[in-house]
Structure formats: structure tokens, C-alpha cells
Amino acid sequence: MITDKIFVPVKAGRAGEEIALQIQAAILNGDIVPGEKLPSERELQCLFKTGRGVIREALQVLRQKGLIETYKGSKGGAYIKNLEVVNVSESFALFLKQSHTDPMHLIEFRESIDYIITDLAIARGTADEKSLLVRKTEALAKAVKGNGSSLETLVELDKDLNIIFAKMTHNSIFEWIMRAVQLGFSSMDNALYEDLEYRTYAVENWRNTAREIAASDPIKAKSYISYHYMILRKKVLLITNSSSLQVNDNHEQPDTDSACC
Amino acid sequence: MITDKIFVPVKAGRAGEEIALQIQAAILNGDIVPGEKLPSERELQCLFKTGRGVIREALQVLRQKGLIETYKGSKGGAYIKNLEVVNVSESFALFLKQSHTDPMHLIEFRESIDYIITDLAIARGTADEKSLLVRKTEALAKAVKGNGSSLETLVELDKDLNIIFAKMTHNSIFEWIMRAVQLGFSSMDNALYEDLEYRTYAVENWRNTAREIAASDPIKAKSYISYHYMILRKKVLLITNSSSLQVNDNHEQPDTDSACC
DNA sequence: CCATGTAGAATGGTCTTACCATTTAGGTTG
DNA sequence: CAACCTAAATGGTAAGACCATTCTACATGG
Numbered sequence: 001m002i003t004d005k006i007f008v009p010v011k012a013g014r015a016g017e018e019i020a021l022q023i024q025a026a027i028l029n030g031d032i033v034p035g036e037k038l039p040s041e042r043e044l045q046c047l048f049k050t051g052r053g054v055i056r057e058a059l060q061v062l063r064q065k066g067l068i069e070t071y072k073g074s075k076g077g078a079y080i081k082n083l084e085v086v087n088v089s090e091s092f093a094l095f096l097k098q099s100h101t102d103p104m105h106l107i108e109f110r111e112s113i114d115y116i117i118t119d120l121a122i123a124r125g126t127a128d129e130k131s132l133l134v135r136k137t138e139a140l141a142k143a144v145k146g147n148g149s150s151l152e153t154l155v156e157l158d159k160d161l162n163i164i165f166a167k168m169t170h171n172s173i174f175e176w177i178m179r180a181v182q183l184g185f186s187s188m189d190n191a192l193y194e195d196l197e198y199r200t201y202a203v204e205n206w207r208n209t210a211r212e213i214a215a216s217d218p219i220k221a222k223s224y225i226s227y228h229y230m231i232l233r234k235k236v237l238l239i240t241n242s243s244s245l246q247v248n249d250n251h252e253q254p255d256t257d258s259a260c261c
Numbered sequence: 262m263i264t265d266k267i268f269v270p271v272k273a274g275r276a277g278e279e280i281a282l283q284i285q286a287a288i289l290n291g292d293i294v295p296g297e298k299l300p301s302e303r304e305l306q307c308l309f310k311t312g313r314g315v316i317r318e319a320l321q322v323l324r325q326k327g328l329i330e331t332y333k334g335s336k337g338g339a340y341i342k343n344l345e346v347v348n349v350s351e352s353f354a355l356f357l358k359q360s361h362t363d364p365m366h367l368i369e370f371r372e373s374i375d376y377i378i379t380d381l382a383i384a385r386g387t388a389d390e391k392s393l394l395v396r397k398t399e400a401l402a403k404a405v406k407g408n409g410s411s412l413e414t415l416v417e418l419d420k421d422l423n424i425i426f427a428k429m430t431h432n433s434i435f436e437w438i439m440r441a442v443q444l445g446f447s448s449m450d451n452a453l454y455e456d457l458e459y460r461t462y463a464v465e466n467w468r469n470t471a472r473e474i475a476a477s478d479p480i481k482a483k484s485y486i487s488y489h490y491m492i493l494r495k496k497v498l499l500i501t502n503s504s505s506l507q508v509n510d511n512h513e514q515p516d517t518d519s520a521c522c
Numbered sequence: 523c524c525a526t527g528t529a530g531a532a533t534g535g536t537c538t539t540a541c542c543a544t545t546t547a548g549g550t551t552g
Numbered sequence: 553c554a555a556c557c558t559a560a561a562t563g564g565t566a567a568g569a570c571c572a573t574t575c576t577a578c579a580t581g582g
Contacts (some may be wrong), residue, residue, distance in 0.1 A: 013333075013535070013572085016321060028358050040562060051537040053314050056564085060277060060318045061325045065355065072274075073545025074561040083359040091352035094326065095437070097289050098344040105432040116373040171366040176356065177438075274543085274564070312566040334574025335532040336531085353539060 008048075015058030019048055023058065027067055027080055038068065038078040039040050053095040088176060093183035103188065103236055110181050111229045115222055117169055117178070122216050125168035130214040133168070136161050141203045154199065155189050161206060165213075202228070205212055268308045277318030280309055284319065288328055288341055299329065299339040354444035364449065364497055369440050372490045376483055378430055378439075379470075383477050386429035391475040394429070398421050398471040402464045415460065416450050422467065429473040452500050459496055463489070 006020070026032050039047065044055045059078055066087035068078040097108065098129045125133075140157045143149040159182050166178035184187070193199050205228045212221035268283055287293050300308065305316045320339055323329045327348035329339040357367065386394075401418045404410040420443050427439035443450070454460050466489045471484035 015536080018323075024355075028355075042562080051535095052472070053317070053538095054536070056314070056320055057321045059563095060321050064278075064322045064325055067359070070563065071545085072543075072563050074559095075545080075546055076562045078563095083356055088349070088352045088356040090328070091349045094289075095344055095346065095349040096283075099433070101433060105434050108432055109434045109438075110503075112377040116377075171369055172360070172362060173366050173370045177370075276565075303533080312564095314567095315565065320534095331534065332574085333534050333572075336575055337533045337573080339534095 015048075015050055015054045017061065019044075019050070019054065019058035020061040023062060024065070024067060032080055034080045034082045036080050038080070040077055067186050086179065089180035092180035093186075096184040101184075104233070106181065106184055107229060107233060107236065110185070111225070112176060113174070113181065114225050114229075117166055117174055118213065118221050118225065119218055120171065120174070121165060121168035122177050122213055122221070124170045125213070129164070129168045130210075131209045133161070133164055134207075134214050136164060137203070137207045141207055144203045151190065151193055155186075155193050158189070158193070158202075158206075188236060188239065192232070192235055195235065198231070201231065205231075205239055268305075272346060276309075276311055279492040280305075280311070280315065280319035281322040285326070285328060289377045293341050295341045295343045297341050299341070301338055320508065322480065346440050348434075349437065350441040350444045351416060353441040354447075360446075365494065367445055368490060368494060368497065371446070372486070374435070375486050375490075378427055378435055379474065379486065380442045380479055381432065381435070381480050381484070382426060382429035383474055383479050385431045386474070390425070390429050391471075394422070394425055394471045395475050397425060397467075398464070398468045402468055405460055412451065412454055416454050419450070419454070419463075419467075449497060449500065453493070453496055456496065459492070462492065463491065466492075 023032075023038070032038070038044065038059075041052055041055050041059070045052045048055065059068065059070065062078070063070060064224055067081060069078070069081050070078045095101075121129075136157070140154070140161060143154060143157060162178050162182060163175060166175040169175075192202075205224055209221050209224040209228070212218075212224060267279075268287070284293075284299070293299070299305065299320075302313055302316050302320070306313045309316065320331065323339070324331060327344055328342060330337045330342050331337070344398065356362075384391075397418070401415070401422060404415060404418060423439050423443060424436060427436040430436075453463075466485055470482050470485040470489070473479075473485060
């Protein structure tokens with residue numbers, strides 16, 4: 001549980017963030033371990049000598065960072081979570097969206113990463129992993145040929161394949177970066193897979209790539225990947241998005257400090 | 262400003278996050294552009310038909326994501342920000358810290374990225390950029406030889422150098438990834454630079470690398486980088502960290518719904 | 523006329539109190 | 553013993569008040 005001296009009261013103009021930082025530091029420092037429960041909001045309110053609203057803002061920050069999970073009811077509260085790659089990936093995707101990064105830049109990055117992963121996957125991937133990769137590509141190919149699968153299912157299979165691929169490096173950073181890139185790509189992936197010609201070709205190319213990886217032939221594997229990105233670039237050039245924006249104005253003039261409605 | 266129909270009331274068990282998502286969508290969608298101001302908390306409270314606390318939690322999330330900045334006083338409020346790479350980098354660093362990623366994995370990743378950047382920097386970097394890189398490395402070398410500079414200054418110069426290097430790819434994703442990796446590395450970089458032997462060697466190696474990049478010789482440049490990471494791995498093996506963790510317990514039993522103190 | 527100061531409004535930040543919904547634990551009753 | 557019910561703990565929401573900060577606009581005095 002929580003020792004007295006871990007947290008100190010605070011009164012700055014940004015108490016919530018300050019408190020969030022203190023708790024975060026306690027988590028990163030190992031003073032609170034995953035699975036453990038934070039004191040209830042009403043207790044934290046006393047520990048930090050502050051109002052409950054401030055505590056809730058702090059917990060909201062931690063929740064958003066993926067550091068804690070909260071449950072309602074008796075025995076509820078904020079539990080320390082094992083940080084998942086998905087959070088930082090989302091952050092990355094958000095950045096890509098808001099900064100209007102050139103899709104071609106993302107493709108270039110993804111291609112570069114794929115080459116690195118290929119080498120590492122061949123060098124470090126176990127026989128089981130390699131055969132799994134091959135089997136998954138064949139499953140995807142079958143799913144594409146038999147038209148029974150939905151588009152979402154196919155895209156999902158493709159993503160899984162990439163994750164498995166990245167996991168073969170036995171370096172979690174590559175797995176994370178792969179998830180992040182895919183999140184940034186997600187809008188495009190759906191559009192691409194709608195094209196029948198593209199998806200039949202793509203899965204075939206995946207099969208070839210997986211086979212060469214299983215055969216530990218980095219040159220041929222990377223050659224297939226190179227071809228894949230050439231096609232990808234062509235297709236992406238055909239997909240253009242446009243967005244709209246509107247602004248306006250309307251105000252009221254309330255008398256009290258309370259809400260205006 | 263903000264049109265009426267952008268936001269819809271909400272009443273779920275997680276109203277704050279729902280509201281944050283709505284506003285975030287409006288931002289990413291272009292309905293609200295950077296520099297523009299959100300309605301005041303008391304107005305939002307009416308638009309969403311909810312309490313002010315919920316609104317504040319939502320804004321806290323957006324603030325934490327780096328999407329808005331808030332100011333106090335008249336004409337204060339929440340202003341839409343241009344998302345900076347620093348936010349996603351911090352998210353990445355947080356993940357590295359909390360997941361106890363093997364430093365060797367981070368080094369491996371960084372080395373891979375460096376090779377890619379080298380090729381791109383040589384291919385795309387302008388003559389000006391290349392000469393700037395060389396000059397900066399020489400400035401760093403001078404700063405290391407003349408013992409007048411503090412350790413922090415040297416580390417900072419080294420980081421700047423890496424950012425300049427990444428910028429030469431003319432692909433902002435590499436710049437971002439470089440910042441992220443450096444944040445994850447920061448604790449180690451300081452320790453490494455404390456070693457006189459390491460820093461004299463490191464800056465000399467940087468000079469050589471920069472020179473080869475300026476000379477557009479990727480083979481030699483990557484050879485220097487390879488050597489650098491060999492040394493780096495050796496040094497990092499000598500740096501070991503240990504952390505402590507303590508737990509405890511103490512509770513009170515208040516009677517009312519209010520705070521316990 | 524201009525500079526200076528002052529009052530007020532707008533706004534974020536905080537605190538308090540209250541109530542609701544959910545969940546668990548424990549007791550009660552058939 | 554099982555089913556049910558009640559109470560306590562806890563997060564989620566709401567409303568109202570007050571403070572500190574900041575800007576605007578008006579008044580005041582030179």
C-alpha cells in the first residue's frame with residue numbers, strides 16, 4: 001500500500017498536474033507497483049490537502065496516460081496498470097493526424113523499418129515463429145480468395161501479421177513502432193484493401209515475403225518488400241482526402257458565476 | 262469560433278473522456294483551428310449540459326495531450342495549440358521507463374535508425390545542411406577540449422547534433438523518432454559523458470561521421486557509426502542502475518461523504 | 523490631451539457539499 | 553443452505569461559492 005511520506009501537499013496554480021506528476025513518479029520509482037490500488041479519492045484529498053476535484057483531474061491525467069485503471073463500487077478505485085504499447089502508439093497517431101504529415105513520409109519510414117525488422121526477424125526469429133508467420137500469411141490469402149470475410153477482418157489479419165513480424169525481432173521497441181505506424185496508417189489501409197487488385201496482390205506478396213523469411217533469405221525477402229512499397233506508393237497517390245472547416249459565433253451574458261443555462 | 266451543432270450533450274459514465282474525444286475530433290477535423298479559442302468552461306458546461314467538473318476533466322485530458330493551452334484571466338481560456346513532437350516523445354519515454362525496456366534494445370533500435378538516417382541525409386541533405394553538421398561537430402569537439410563547458414552543455418550540443426542530423430532526411434518522422442529516442446536515452450547520456458575517455462572519443466567519431474556524410478560517402482559514415490555503437494555497448498554494460506521499492510499500510514474510517522481530515 | 527490609476531467583468535483554479543449509481547460484503551430470512 | 557436484502561465504500565456528477573489573475577474601459581488628474 002501507500003506510505004505516508006510518498007506524497008506531499010501542493011497548492012500551486014496547477015495542483016492537479018503537480019499531483020499527477022507525484023503519483024507518476026511514485027509509480028515509475030517502484031513505490032507503487034502494478035496491480036496495487038491507490039487510496040480512494042477522498043483519502044488522496046486528505047493526503048494532498050486539497051479538494052476532490054483536483055484529485056480527480058490528476059487521476060484523469062494518469063488514466064489518460066494509461067498508468068491507472070479505475071473501477072466503481074466498493075473495492076473500486078484506481079489500480080496501477082502495466083503500461084501498454086497501445087498508449088504511446090495512440091499518441092503517435094494523434095501527432096501524425098494533427099501535424100498533417102505527408103503520407104509519403106510515413107511510407108518511407110515504414111519501409112525503412114520493415115527492412116530492419118526483416119534482418120532481425122531472420123536472425124532472431126525462432127523456427128516456430130517463422131512457420132507461424134507463413135501459416136498466417138496463408139490464412140490471410142485464403143480469407144481473401146474466399147470472399148466470405150469482411151474488409152475489417154482482412155485489415156485486421158494484415159495488422160496481426162505485421163505485429164507478429166515485428167515481434168520476431170525480440171525487441172519490444174520494434175513491436176511498438178509497428179503498432180504506432182499502423183495506427184497512423186489505419187485510415188489508408190482500409191481504403192487500400194477496398195481495391196480488389198491491390199489486396200490480391202498484397203497477400204500474395206506477403207506470402208512470398210514470409211516464405212523467404214522462413215527460408216532465411218534476407219535479400220529476396222527485402223526484394224519483395226521493396227516491390228510492395230513501390231505498388232503501395234502508386235496506390236496511395238490515387239487516394240486523396242479533403243477536409244472542411246467552419247467557424248461561427250454566439251455568446252450569452254449570464255449574471256452569476258453559475259452556468260448560463 | 263464554435264458552431265452550435267459541433268458538440269452534443271453526453272451522460273455516460275465517463276462523460277469527461279467522451280467530451281474530450283468530441284473536442285479532439287473537432288480539432289482534428291478542422292472544425293476548430295490552431296490559435297482559436299474554445300468557449301469558456303462555463304459555456305461548455307451549457308453546451309454539453311453537464312457540470313463544470315466534467316468539463317475541467319475533459320480539458321485536462323486535452324491539455325495533457327498537448328492539444329490545448331489554457332490561460333487565466335479575462336481573455337483567458339483554452340486555445341488550440343499546434344501539436345509538438347515533444348508530447349509524443351514524452352509518451353514514448355514514459356513507456357520506456359515504465360516497461361523497463363532493455364537498454365540494449367534501445368541501442369539496437371537507435372543504431373538501426375542512424376543507418377537509415379545516414380543514407381537519407383546524404384541523399385537529401387543540402388550542401389548547407391551538411392556543412393552545418395560539420396561545423397556543429399567541430400564546435401562540440403572544441404567545447405570538449407576546452408574544459409570550460411559544463412556536462413549539461415555538452416550533452417545538449419550532442420542532442421542538437423542528432424536533431425540536425427535527423428532533420429537532414431527532410432522527413433519529420435525521423436526527427437520525431439530521434440527526439441523520442443534521445444528522451445529515452447537521456448539518463449544514460451549524462452552518465453556516459455561523465456567519462457572523459459568516452460566523450461573525447463565520441464566527439465572525434467562524430468566529426469569523422471559528419472565529414473563522411475558531407476563527402477557523401479555512406480559506407481564510411483556507417484562504418485564510423487558502427488564503431489560508435491560498439492563502444493557505446495561496452496560502456497553501457499558498465500553502467501548498472503538499481504531501484505528500491507517499499508510498501509506500507511494505513512487507513513482511517515470517516516463517517517461522512519466528505520473528506521476525512 | 524494624455525498619462526495614470528482604478529473599478530469591474532471575464533475566466534481559470536479551488537473548495538465544499540450533496541446526491542446518484544455501482545459494486546462488494548455481510549447479514550437475514552425462508 | 554440458498555436466495556434475498558441491506559449497508560457501506562467508491563467513483564461519477566452536479567451546483568454554488570470564492571479566490572487570483574488578467575484585460576477593458578472609464579475616470580481622474582496633470
